[in-house]
Structures are given as C-alpha cells and as structure tokens.
Amino acid sequence: MTRLPILKMVLAVIVFGTVQSVILLQFNWFGDEASTAAKPIDTLLDVTIIISSFIFAIVCVALGYALIKWRAKPGDESDGLPIHGNTRLEIIWTIIPVIIVLGLAGYSWAVLDDIEKTDSNALHINAYAQQFAWTFGYPEDGNKWSEGELHVPVDRQVIFDLQAQDVIHSFWVPEWRIKKDAVPGLETEVIVTPDKEGTYSLICAELCGLGHTTMRATVVVESEAKYKAWLNKQTTQVPEDILKTTNQYEADQLKKEEQSGGIEGSGVIEQ
Amino acid sequence: MAAAIRQPGWYRGAIGLVLGAAFGFCLVVGLRLLSGLDAFQTEQTGYPQVIVPLITAPFGFLFGFGAFDYWFRWAAGKPTIPEDHSGHGATKWQDYFKFNTDHKVIGTQYVVTTLFFFLIGGLLALLMRAELAQPGTQIVAANTFNGLFSTHAVVMIFLFIIPVFAGLANYVLPLMIGAPDMAFPRLNALSFWLLPIAGIIFLGSFLAPGGSFDAGWTGYAPLSTGAPLGQTFFNIGVQFAGASSIATALNFLVTIITMRAPGMNLWRMPLLVWANLSTSLLVVGATPFVAGAQFMVFFDRILGMNFFNFLEGGDVISYQHIFWFYSHPAVYIMMLPGFGIISEIISTHARKPVFGYRLMALALIGIVVLSYSVWAHHMFVAGMFSWLRVPIMITTMLIAVPTGIKVFSWLGTLFYGKIHTYSTAMLFALAFIITFTVGGISGVMLGMIPIDIHVSDTYFVVAHIHFVLFGGSVFTIFAGIYHWFPKMTGRMYDERLGRIHFWGTLVGTWMTFIPMHWIGMDGMPRRVADYASQYGDWNLLISVSAFVLGAVQLVFLYNMIVSWRFGPKAGPNPWRANSIEWQVSSPPPVFNFDEIPRVVGGPYEYGTPGARHAIMGGEGEGAEVPETKPSTVTVPS
Numbered sequence: 001m002t003r004l005p006i007l008k009m010v011l012a013v014i015v016f017g018t019v020q021s022v023i024l025l026q027f028n029w030f031g032d033e034a035s036t037a038a039k040p041i042d043t044l045l046d047v048t049i050i051i052s053s054f055i056f057a058i059v060c061v062a063l064g065y066a067l068i069k070w071r072a073k074p075g076d077e078s079d080g081l082p083i084h085g086n087t088r089l090e091i092i093w094t095i096i097p098v099i100i101v102l103g104l105a106g107y108s109w110a111v112l113d114d115i116e117k118t119d120s121n122a123l124h125i126n127a128y129a130q131q132f133a134w135t136f137g138y139p140e141d142g143n144k145w146s147e148g149e150l151h152v153p154v155d156r157q158v159i160f161d162l163q164a165q166d167v168i169h170s171f172w173v174p175e176w177r178i179k180k181d182a183v184p185g186l187e188t189e190v191i192v193t194p195d196k197e198g199t200y201s202l203i204c205a206e207l208c209g210l211g212h213t214t215m216r217a218t219v220v221v222e223s224e225a226k227y228k229a230w231l232n233k234q235t236t237q238v239p240e241d242i243l244k245t246t247n248q249y250e251a252d253q254l255k256k257e258e259q260s261g262g263i264e265g266s267g268v269i270e271q
Numbered sequence: 272m273a274a275a276i277r278q279p280g281w282y283r284g285a286i287g288l289v290l291g292a293a294f295g296f297c298l299v300v301g302l303r304l305l306s307g308l309d310a311f312q313t314e315q316t317g318y319p320q321v322i323v324p325l326i327t328a329p330f331g332f333l334f335g336f337g338a339f340d341y342w343f344r345w346a347a348g349k350p351t352i353p354e355d356h357s358g359h360g361a362t363k364w365q366d367y368f369k370f371n372t373d374h375k376v377i378g379t380q381y382v383v384t385t386l387f388f389f390l391i392g393g394l395l396a397l398l399m400r401a402e403l404a405q406p407g408t409q410i411v412a413a414n415t416f417n418g419l420f421s422t423h424a425v426v427m428i429f430l431f432i433i434p435v436f437a438g439l440a441n442y443v444l445p446l447m448i449g450a451p452d453m454a455f456p457r458l459n460a461l462s463f464w465l466l467p468i469a470g471i472i473f474l475g476s477f478l479a480p481g482g483s484f485d486a487g488w489t490g491y492a493p494l495s496t497g498a499p500l501g502q503t504f505f506n507i508g509v510q511f512a513g514a515s516s517i518a519t520a521l522n523f524l525v526t527i528i529t530m531r532a533p534g535m536n537l538w539r540m541p542l543l544v545w546a547n548l549s550t551s552l553l554v555v556g557a558t559p560f561v562a563g564a565q566f567m568v569f570f571d572r573i574l575g576m577n578f579f580n581f582l583e584g585g586d587v588i589s590y591q592h593i594f595w596f597y598s599h600p601a602v603y604i605m606m607l608p609g610f611g612i613i614s615e616i617i618s619t620h621a622r623k624p625v626f627g628y629r630l631m632a633l634a635l636i637g638i639v640v641l642s643y644s645v646w647a648h649h650m651f652v653a654g655m656f657s658w659l660r661v662p663i664m665i666t667t668m669l670i671a672v673p674t675g676i677k678v679f680s681w682l683g684t685l686f687y688g689k690i691h692t693y694s695t696a697m698l699f700a701l702a703f704i705i706t707f708t709v710g711g712i713s714g715v716m717l718g719m720i721p722i723d724i725h726v727s728d729t730y731f732v733v734a735h736i737h738f739v740l741f742g743g744s745v746f747t748i749f750a751g752i753y754h755w756f757p758k759m760t761g762r763m764y765d766e767r768l769g770r771i772h773f774w775g776t777l778v779g780t781w782m783t784f785i786p787m788h789w790i791g792m793d794g795m796p797r798r799v800a801d802y803a804s805q806y807g808d809w810n811l812l813i814s815v816s817a818f819v820l821g822a823v824q825l826v827f828l829y830n831m832i833v834s835w836r837f838g839p840k841a842g843p844n845p846w847r848a849n850s851i852e853w854q855v856s857s858p859p860p861v862f863n864f865d866e867i868p869r870v871v872g873g874p875y876e877y878g879t880p881g882a883r884h885a886i887m888g889g890e891g892e893g894a895e896v897p898e899t900k901p902s903t904v905t906v907p908s
C-alpha cells in the first residue's frame with residue numbers, strides 16, 4: 001500500500017483554498033453598507049467565505065487526487081484494498097467540524113447581540129404594511145404619516161415597529177442588512193442605525209400576494225436637520241382606520257373583558 | 272361487459288369515480304337545500320359543492336379500482352385467499368396499469384409516474400425562467416407567475432423527489448434484504464395509487480376559478496387562508512400525497528425490521544437500507560404535521576374556524592411552526608435516500624468497502640434526531656420568539672457534522688480503490704459529492720443568523736435549495752436510475768448518451784444556480800415576477816442555462832425509453848456488485864427468490880478474497896461457506 005503524499009495534498013489545499021478565498025473576497029457580495037450592522041455582518045461573511053473555501057478545497061483536492069491516482073485501467077477487474085475505516089480519521093473528521101461550526105455559531109451569536117443592542121434615545125417609527133404598500137407613522141412627531149416614502153435621520157438608532165394589516169410582509173433594506181417580517185397580530189421590530197446618507201429601497205421580502213413584486217418604498221437617510229424639515233412639511237396624520245385594524249384584536253379583547261369582568265384567554269399579541 | 276364492470280379495474284374505477292363525485296355533490300347540495308341555503312356557495316374560500324366531491328371522488332375511484340376489495344371481503348367475513356397472487360407481477364404492459372401488488376411493478380410505476388411529474392414541474396420552471404429572462408413583463412402576469420412557482424415547487428417536492436425515492440427503494444430494498452416482497456403489498460399498491468390522485472388535484476387547481484394555488488409551496492397563513500379556491504386543492508392534494516408517504520414509510524419500517532433474510536443483522540444491511548430506515552422514521556414522525564397544517568388552513572377556509580385569523584385571536588405564526596416541523600425534516604426526507612444510493616454506487620464502482628460503514632449508519636440516525644430540532648431556522652426573520660433563535664442556530668449548524676461525515680467517508684471510500692468511471696451512475700455520484708458540498712456550505716451560511724437575516728427570502732435561498740435539491744437529490748436520483756436500470760429492465764442503457772446527459776446536467780446546474788447566489792446576496796428577493804434592471808444580465812444567463820439544462824433532460828428520457836425497448840441484454844450483475852439484488856436475474860423473478868438467501872457477511876466486502884455477502888438459494892445445501900469477518904486492514908497514517 002502506497003503512503004499518501006499528505007504534505008503535497010495539504011499544500012494543494014492551502015493553495016486552492018487561498019486562491020479561492022482571495023478571489024471571493026474581492027467582491028462586495030452583500031452590496032453597499034449603510035448601517036452600523038453592515039460592517040460586522042460583512043466581516044462575518046468574509047470569515048465564513050474563507051473557512052468555506054478551505055473546506056471546499058479539501059473536498060475538491062481529495063476527490064481530484066483519488067480520481068487521478070486510483071482510476072481503474074480499462075479491463076482491470078481487480079478490487080481496491082479492503083479498508084473498512086480508520087477510527088482515528090473518523091474521530092478527527094467528526095470533532096474538527098464540530099469545533100468549526102460551534103466557533104462560527106458563537107461568532108454569529110456575538111454579532112447578533114451586537115447588532116440588536118438598543119439605544120435609550122432611539123427614534124421610534126411605525127411601519128405599516130398592507131397589500132401592497134408601505135406607510136409610515138412618526139409617533140414622536142405628532143403621529144405624522146407618509147406613504148411609500150420613509151425618511152430617517154442618519155447616525156441615530158431607529159426602531160421600526162412593524163404592523164401588518166392583512167397578511168405577512170417583510171421589511172428589508174438590503175444596504176442596512178436587516179430584515180424582519182411584519183406579522184398580523186404580532187408586534188415585531190427592526191433595530192437599525194443608518195450611518196450613510198442616501199436613497200435606498202425598502203423591499204417587501206415575504207410573498208404577500210399579487211402585488212408582492214412591486215411592494216417597495218423609498219428610504220431617504222438624511223441629516224437630522226433635513227429630516228426635521230421634511231417632517232414639518234408633512235401635513236397628514238396616521239389615519240384612524242389603520243390604527244383600528246392594527247389594534248382591532250386588542251380592542252375586542254378589552255371590550256370582552258369589560259363585559260365579562262375578567263380576562264378570557266391570554267394575550268396572543270405580545271411576543 | 273357486465274363481468275368487466277364487476278371486476279376491479281378501470282371500468283369499475285371510472286364508475287366509482289363518477290358515483291363518488293355524485294355522492295359528494297348531492298350530499299352538499301342536499302344538506303344546503305335542507306337547511307334553507309342556496310344550492311351553491313361561491314365565495315372564493317368556499318365552494319363546498321366542488322370541495323367535497325374532490326374528496327369523495329378519489330375514494331370512489333379507489334373502491335372501484337379494487338384498492339379495498341380484499342380488505343372489505345375480509346372485514347365482511349367473506350372467504351379470502353391469503354395466497355391470492357392474481358394481482359402480482361407483470362407479464363405484459365397492461366399489468367402496469369392495474370392495482371398491482373408486486374413491489375417491483377410498484378417501484379416501476381412510481382419511477383415512471385414521478386418522472387412524468389418531473390417533466391411537468393420542469394416545464395413550469397421553464398415558463399418562469401422565460402418570464403424572468405428580462406426585467407419587465409414577458410409572457411405571464413404576476414398572478415400567473417405566483418401560481419407557477421407554487422405549483423412548480425409542489426409538483427417537484429410532493430410528486431417527484433419524495434415519491435421517486437420511494438419508488439427506487441420499493442424496487443430494490445426488498446431484494447437487498449432478501450425479502451420476497453414488502454410487508455404489506457396491498458397497502459403498498461394503495462400508496463402508489465394515491466400519488467396520481469394527488470397529482471391530478473394539484474394540477475387540476477389550474478382550472479379552479481381564480482387559478483391555481485399561489486401562496487408558495489409553504490402556503491403561509493393568512494395569505495393562504497384568504498386565497499382563491501385553488502388553495503383548497505393544495506390543502507387536499509397534500510393529504511393524499513402525505514398519506515401515500517406515511518403508508519410507504521410504515522411499510523418500509525415493518526419490512527426492514529421484520530423481513531430481513533437470516534443472517535442480515537443491522538450491521539450487515541446495505542447503507543441504502545439504513546438510509547430508507549432513517550427516512551421512514553422522519554416521514555412517520557413529521558408528515559402528520561404538514562397534514563395537520565393544511566387541515567387547519569382548510570378548516571379556516573371552509574368552516575370559518577380561526578386558527579390563523581388574528582382578528583379572532585388566532586395565532587398567525589403557529590402555522591409556520593407546524594409547517595416547518597414537517598418541512599425541515601422533509602428536506603432530509605428528500606436527501607437521505609440519495610445518500611444511500613451514493614454509498615451503494617461509490618462502493619461498487621470504486622471496488623472498495625464503504626469507508627467507516629458504522630459511522631455512516633450512525634450519521635444517518637444523527638441527522639434524523641437533529642432534523643427534529645432545527646425547524647425554526649426557516650423562521651429567523653419571521654418574528655418568532657427571539658430566544659429560540661440561537662439554540663436553533665446551534666442545532667442547525669451541528670447538522671453539518673453528520674453531513675460532513677458522509678462526504679468525507681465517500682471520499683475515503685475512493686482512496687485506494689479501483690475507480691471505474693465508465694458508468695453514468697458513477698459520474699453522477701462523483702459530481703454529487705462536489706455539488707452537494709456547495710449546497711451544504713450555503714446551508715451553514717443560512718444557519719448563521721446575522722447572515723440569514725440579510726439573505727433570507729432572497730435568491731440566495733433559491734440557490735441553496737437548488738444546489739441541495741437539484742445538485743443533491745436529483746443527481747442521486749439520476750445516479751440511482753442509471754445504476755438500477757439494468758436490474759429493473761434487464762437491459763443496458765446507452766453510456767454515450769448517458770455521458771451527454773451527465774455533462775449537460777452538471778454544467779447546466781452550475782451555470783443556472785451559481786449566479787443565483789450572487790444576485791440574492793446583492794439584493795434580489797425571491798418569488799418575484801420582476802426585478803431591478805441591474806440583475807438583467809445575470810438573469811438572462813440563468814434563463815439560458817436553465818433551458819439548456821431542460822433540453823438535456825430530453826436526452827435522458829430518450830435514452831431510457833429506447834434502451835428499455837431495444838438496449839442490449841444486461842445480465843444479472845453488470846456492475847459486479849455484491850448486494851443481493853444483483854445475485855438474481857434481471858429483471859428478478861416474480862417472487863424474487865426461489866429460496867430465501869442466507870446472509871453471511873457485510874454488503875461491501877470488495878477486495879477480500881472469498882468474502883461473501885449472501886449465499887443464494889440455488890447454490891445447494893452442500894455449499895458450506897463460513898461466516899466472513901471483515902478484514903482489519905487500516906489506512907497507514
């Protein structure tokens with residue numbers, strides 16, 4: 001039995017993996033970064049790309065080597081070596097992947113914690129989703145209302161309270177790297193700190209019916225002063241009926257409680 | 272004629288179908304009239320006069336077709352013939368269109384039927400790719416488009432990938448374990464006949480007012496609870512497909528547990544058998560959940576219940592928990608049988624025992640156990656309890672470990688082997704290793720919450736599922752069909768055409784699905800009929816590649832059909848494989864074995880002179896072959 005050229009194979013994996021990582025890291029896969037969450041997420045992606053490149057390289061090199069080295073000659077009817085396994089090797093390729101994935105999971109957890117930290121002076125904005133449009137309420141500024149266009153100040157944390165009126169929608173601004181479903185009857189929120197002025201698209205990412213493809217809104221990130229100026233120009237307020245459907249269940253529940261003098265059923269609204 | 276009508280078969284089946292439909296229809300209309308309502312109700316979530324017949328007609332057909340004759344006779348206390356083999360085996364092509372109880376006939380019925388649905392699902396996909404080739408609207412409007420991707424996925428998942436594996440295993444598994452048939456042949460036949468019924472219901476939804484179901488294969492409430500009539504067709508179709516899968520899984524479990532040939536202990540079972548044991552454990556545990564989820568939607572729609580109606584205190588997100596509690600295991604239901612196929616093929620064509628056989632079997636069981644604990648990774652952005660996310664991320668990423676064990680062990684099997692690549696089956700098996708690795712890697716990336724938050728519901732997910740389902744499952748299905756084609760038909764297929772199919776499929780798969788990762792990461796959402804113009808070029812490339820990929824499948828179909836009829840005779844064991852199905856004639860005799868084989872060693876004893884897996888009946892009483900022990904050579908390290 002020939003000895004395996006372990007050293008050569010390791011070298012091949014290193015070369016293959018390095019070249020692949022270097023090429024893949026040239027691209028800005030997730031697109032422009034426009035929130036404080038984008039940096040750590042993109043770094044996490046880069047780390048994952050490097051690790052994945054080496055794993056892919058191991059598989060390719062092993063398969064390629066086996067095919068070059070042990071391809072049967074035509075007409076060769078003999079068998080390979082009766083090797084049934086190797087306990088040490090099997091333990092290695094169980095334990096090392098465990099360590100890698102747990103490492104990546106730990107790192108992901110840290111990033112997750114980081115991007116979901118809330119600020120005490122965060123700005124609250126309501127995002128109402130309905131088939132097939134986004135509208136926004138600004139409760140901290142007289143409950144002003146804007147349709148299809150969202151304005152936020154730069155460099156200040158914003159917490160969007162998502163309210164779905166009919167079916168599930170999903171709030172996604174690719175440059176912010178955040179996404180969260182708006183679920184009827186449930187309060188969900190998006191935490192984000194935009195850190196780059198500009199105009200972006202808010203995309204509905206959850207299939208919501210016929211107009212799903214076109215359910216988008218414009219997002220304008222601008223300086224605090226411009227933001228205030230824009231708000232001042234807005235004249236409409238969040239209409240009553242939007243608030244009503246959103247809070248319909250709560251209202252009904254309250255009425256029932258008043259009538260029966262006690263709480264029937266638990267609140268399904270709160271998460 | 273009168274006799275033909277009394278005999279089980281197509282005549283009686285057709286009459287049963289009509290009577291069943293009439294019964295359901297009259298029941299609804301009668302009850303409605305009695306209660307003083309209009310005869311018909313045509314709200315889009317209603318239509319009881321259509322829905323109830325949709326349930327009763329298939330049963331009428333099955334009664335007529337003879338699916339229940341034996342059971343009813345038995346239940347009524349009439350004399351039954353336990354050894355009645357009239358519905359067993361096939362001597363002419365018409366026998367494939369009967370309620371046949373032979374596992375080999377059923378296996379063939381499954382494979383042919385599911386390939387037909389593969390074709391339909393493929394055509395639906397190409398329609399979508401034609402629409403997506405350029406930004407803007409090409410050939411279909413948005414509402415049709417939603418119907419296309421929904422039916423495409425449902426046909427591919429419920430009518431192709433899941434059942435084709437059941438079909439292949441139906442054919443080879445009893446042979447592999449030395450059993451004369453499956454444990455419950457009549458249940459087996461019933462399982463098969465539920466499939467075309469499910470297919471007709473799914474595709475029939477195109478005729479419903481409002482068009483086919485269009486809330487995605489995931490059918491999230493409340494989009495699905497308020498959708499037009501087609502959605503109810505989906506709810507009902509899933510029940511038939513699900514019942515078929517569950518019955519088959521029970522059948523496999525009992526067959527594997529009780530019908531192994533003497534000497535076939537657990538550690539001598541081929542890995543294909545292990546794989547189907549694991550798959551069946553997933554099916555019986557998880558499939559009831561999808562049935563339940565669809566029943567709840569059905570009840571919300573038809574009976575005005577409020578499981579998912581938030582205005583009446585329903586809980587919208589619970590649908591997703593129930594759905595994914597099935598549908599994550601389902602992705603492994605669609606992969607584990609393929610793992611089994613790959614182990615058989617690689618070992619046979621590399622002329623070497625599977626590396627780390629026991630760990631390979633344990634990895635399958637590990638995947639089964641973990642599969643039940645990861646469902647919520649499909650819900651990281653769904654607004655579910657935030658505390659559930661990290662635990663689910665950890666279990667999700669841990670699934671990569673047993674999956675990795677499988678990949679590394681296949682590679683280990685190749686080392687020091689004698690690798691033969693003349694067979695298309697082996698080419699697909701080798702390509703599977705690489706392509707599936709890409710899908711596994713993107714899976715791990717999706718399991719990492721911060722990454723998933725960005726790429727969930729984008730084309731990146733579409734790329735992932737197609738790398739694991741096309742590059743994974745479908746490659747293993749092709750490998751399996753090529754590998755067992757000589758066994759099933761007794762003839763060889765054309766390797767030259769096979770190679771054209773292989774290279775076309777490999778290149779087509781990568782060209783179609785790799786760019787989807789890129790546009791998804793860059794911001795293109797999934798399930799859209801149109802997109803920002805900057806993705807136009809990539810989408811054009813994807814569409815062109817998809818059409819090439821589709822066209823190459825015609826080579827496969829041509830090869831299979833022509834070779835089945837005219838291919839050269841294959842002989843019992845063209846691949847010189849060890850497992851039992853190759854030790855009988857091709858195709859095997861009606862009852863598989865004259866005498867049940869005796870298993871004396873592991874299934875992959877290549878390279879050990881004189882080692883045997885099984886001693887076949889015909890070899891005479893005198894043939895005293897000692898029990899073989901696996902040799903103990905190990906890799907030098």
Ligand code: HEM
Pocket residue numbers: 489602603605606648649667668670671674710711712713714715717718719723726727728732735736739740743744
């Ligand atoms: C290493 C193993 C795998 C991991 C860690 C993994 C992980 C994931 C995750 C986290 C998602 C959810 C993405 C999202 O919607 O945001 C997903 C989606 C999916 N995966 Fe996997 N996966 C793996 C292997 C597989 C396999 C083997 C299959 C099937 C053969 C599969 C089929 C699917 C499908 C069909 C979806 C999409 C479902 C949908 O939303 O329509 N995956 N996977």
Ligand SMILES: [Cu+2]
Pocket residue numbers: 169170204205206207208209211212213215
């Ligand atoms: Cu949407």
Ligand SMILES: [Cu+2]
Pocket residue numbers: 598599602645646648649
């Ligand atoms: Cu999953």
